[in-house]
Amino acid sequence: MTPLRQTSFRNRLAPVLFVTLLSALLIAVVSAAHLITRPVVERNRTRYLQRAVLEAAGWTVPASSSQMEALFESRARLVPEAPDAPFAVVQDPGGRDDRLVFLETGRGLWGPIQAAVAFSSLDGAMAGIAFVAHNETPGLGARIEEPAFRRQFIGKRPPLALSSSASTGSPNPSEMDGLTGATITSQGVRDLINRAAQRVRPDIKSATPTAPEMLLER
Amino acid sequence: MKTAARRLFLENLGANNPVFAQVLGICSTLAVTNRVRNTVVMSLGVIFTLTAANLIVSLLRRHIPARVRMMSEVLIIATFVLLFDILLRAFSPEISRQLGPYVGLIITNCIIMGRAEAFALSHPPGLSALDGLSSGLGYAYVLLLIATIREILGAGTFLEMRVLGEGWMPWTLLAMAPGAFFVLALLVWILKGWVLARPAAEGSPS
Numbered sequence: 051m052t053p054l055r056q057t058s059f060r061n062r063l064a065p066v067l068f069v070t071l072l073s074a075l076l077i078a079v080v081s082a083a084h085l086i087t088r089p090v091v092e093r094n095r096t097r098y099l100q101r102a103v104l105e106a107a108g109w110t111v112p113a114s115s116s117q118m119e120a121l122f123e124s125r126a127r128l129v130p131e132a133p134d135a136p137f138a139v140v141q142d143p144g145g146r147d148d149r150l151v152f153l154e155t156g157r158g159l160w161g162p163i164q165a166a167v168a169f170s171s172l173d174g175a176m177a178g179i180a181f182v183a184h185n186e187t188p189g190l191g192a193r194i195e196e197p198a199f200r201r202q203f204i205g206k207r208p209p210l211a212l213s214s215s216a217s218t219g220s221p222n223p224s225e226m227d228g229l230t231g232a233t234i235t236s237q238g239v240r241d242l243i244n245r246a247a248q249r250v251r252p253d254i255k256s257a258t259p260t261a262p263e264m265l266l267e268r
Numbered sequence: 269m270k271t272a273a274r275r276l277f278l279e280n281l282g283a284n285n286p287v288f289a290q291v292l293g294i295c296s297t298l299a300v301t302n303r304v305r306n307t308v309v310m311s312l313g314v315i316f317t318l319t320a321a322n323l324i325v326s327l328l329r330r331h332i333p334a335r336v337r338m339m340s341e342v343l344i345i346a347t348f349v350l351l352f353d354i355l356l357r358a359f360s361p362e363i364s365r366q367l368g369p370y371v372g373l374i375i376t377n378c379i380i381m382g383r384a385e386a387f388a389l390s391h392p393p394g395l396s397a398l399d400g401l402s403s404g405l406g407y408a409y410v411l412l413l414i415a416t417i418r419e420i421l422g423a424g425t426f427l428e429m430r431v432l433g434e435g436w437m438p439w440t441l442l443a444m445a446p447g448a449f450f451v452l453a454l455l456v457w458i459l460k461g462w463v464l465a466r467p468a469a470e471g472s473p474s
Contacts, residue, residue, distance in 0.1 A: 065333040072340055076347040083351050087358035094361040160369060188368050189302050189445060231444070 098182055099153075099166075100126070105180035106168035107140035107149040108204075126151075134249040140168070142177065149177045152249055156242030159234045161185040163194070167246040174250050175223075176206045179243065191235030202227055208247035210240050273398055280402035287410040287452075288459045292378040297411055298448040299370050304427050307415035309356070309363050313371055315404030317348045318380050322400030325388040332389075341384040342375070349374045379407060414451050418442045 097115055100122040104111045109125070111118050126140045136150040149168040156163045163184040168177040179200055186192045193199055206223050213225040220227065226243075228236030286292050293314075300310040324344050325332075332340045353371045356364040364371070374380065383403050388396040419425055422443035424432040441447050 061333075061335075065336040068331070068333055069336050069339055069343070072343055076343055080347055080350045080354070083354045087354055090358040091354075091361075094358070098361070098365075183365075185369055188299060188306070188366060188370065189443070192366075192368060 095183075102166040102180035102182040103138050103140060103151045103168075106151050106166040106178045108143050108168070108178050109140075110143075134251070136249070137166070139171070142170075147172050147177075150250065152246040153182070154242045154246040156238040156245070157234075158184055158186050158238045159191055159232070160187070163235070163238050163242060165239070165242055165246075167243055169247070169250050174207070174247075176203045176208065176243070176247075179203050179239075186232065186235050191229070191232040193229050193232065194235060194239055199227075199229065203243070209244045212236060212240055273395060276395065276399055277402040280399065281406045281409070283464060285406045285410065285459075286379040286382075286403050287407055288456045289464065290379075290382075291456065292382060293407060294452070296370060296373060296377055297414065297452060298445060299373075300367065301411055301415040301418055301448055301451075302422065302443050303366075304412065304415045304419050306363065306366055307411050309360070310367060310370065310374075311404070311408035311411055313349070313352045313356075313374050314377060314379070314407055315401065316352055317345060317374055317377075318383060318400035318404040318407075319397050320348045320400070321345045321380055321384055322388040322396040323393055325384045326391060326393040326396035329389050337389065338381075338385070341381060345380050345384065346375045379403060410455065414448065414455065417451050418447055422447060 097118065101111050101118055103126060104118070104122055107126075109121065112121065126138045128138050129135045137153045138151045140149045140151055141147075142149050148171040150171050151166050151168045154165055154167055156165065161184070163186070164182040166180050166182060168179070169175065170177050181195055184192070184194070186194065202219065203226065206226065208224070210224055210226045212228045213220040213222070215225075218227050226236075226240060228240075280286070283289060287294070287297060296310060296314075300306045321341070321344050325341055328340070328344075349372065352374070353364070356367075356371060383400055387399045391399070416426065419427075420431060421439045422441075423438050424430060424436040439447070442451070
């Protein structure tokens with residue numbers, strides 16, 4: 051073997067080996083950090099879910115996690131999994147109604163938008179929405195989290211369409227305002243609400259007040 | 269050596285500032301400066317990543333084959349960004365949610381790649397870490413300045429506390445993306461075009 055070929059062989063192999071070793075080492079570091087923090091991250095995720103369910107149902111949720119968990123324990127009841135069953139039934143803050151809270155995922159600009167959508171068990175009108183997780187752009191699509199955006203859905207009757215009017219706050223119960231600069235995100239939210247609404251039982255939607263106890267039987 | 273380190277430190281804050289002199293890392297500058305709190309966390313992430321990545325790249329500088337040096341740099345940078353992201357997600361989930369994808373985007377922040385490539389590859393570890401730290405601080409204070417202006421005028425608050433009276437009509441434009449362009453452009457204009465250009469202007473007839 052000539053010295054020239056030897057060096058060229060080494061020149062070719064060394065970078066490959068170096069990058070492979072470096073990658074393996076760095077992957078090990080990141081994986082270890084991920085595994086160590088996983089229990090904490092999962093707990094945070096559960097808390098966000100519970101918080102969103104309560105917020106969608108109309109509660110002003112305390113900032114403290116332990117108080118929020120206590121509120122969830124006392125007011126929310128998880129429903130056994132079934133195709134069109136809500137995720138939880140939550141007592142409303144006024145105590146007159148039960149809110150059926152569905153978890154629904156929609157398509158955002160950067161990834162899935164997961165939301166808790168609440169409906170009144172009396173007449174099927176929307177009681178609220180809160181977002182569990184999303185990857186939308188801060189300052190644009192991420193503004194769906196703002197109360198000013200979420201408030202508009204109270205009392206709406208899906209299926210919803212995006213309002214084409216320039217003024218905000220359409221009184222039409224089947225219209226919603228989108229967000230300027232976040233059309234795809236707004237459409238994702240509209241679609242996920244409409245899908246969640248399809249899971250509300252038709253007998254509730256037909257606005258004949260149903261006794262809350264009957265719903266809890268399921 | 270001491271004076272060289274000092275000069276490097278001060279240059280990265282002033283004349284060679286990554287944001288207003290080199291105009292690097294602008295994407296994140298625009299994205300995270302709508303609230304001071306987000307900016308503080310983002311800056312911490314950049315300072316941490318810059319310092320750590322510069323240190324490691326410098327330590328490995330004699331072993332990294334020239335042909336794969338950029339790949340190796342990106343791998344090292346990405347590792348530190350992921351570590352920061354994981355820590356944030358576990359211990360500060362609220363801010364992690366608000367920053368959304370921007371923490372991950374630190375990986376592509378040109379300042380970090382630039383310092384690894386231009387400085388850490390050819391300087392000893394101590395000096396490289398100092399370079400990373402000072403570049404990070406230079407990035408941080410400019411961003412904090414922009415964020416302070418944007419949050420106070422755009423929302424009437426500072427660190428979410430109301431500083432301007434209830435009667436203040438927020439300049440929503442400043443809270444949106446174009447507002448960041450305006451504030452940054454004004455800053456670059458003032459600092460680069462006026463403050464930094466001054467010594468040169470004194471020598472020439474005007």
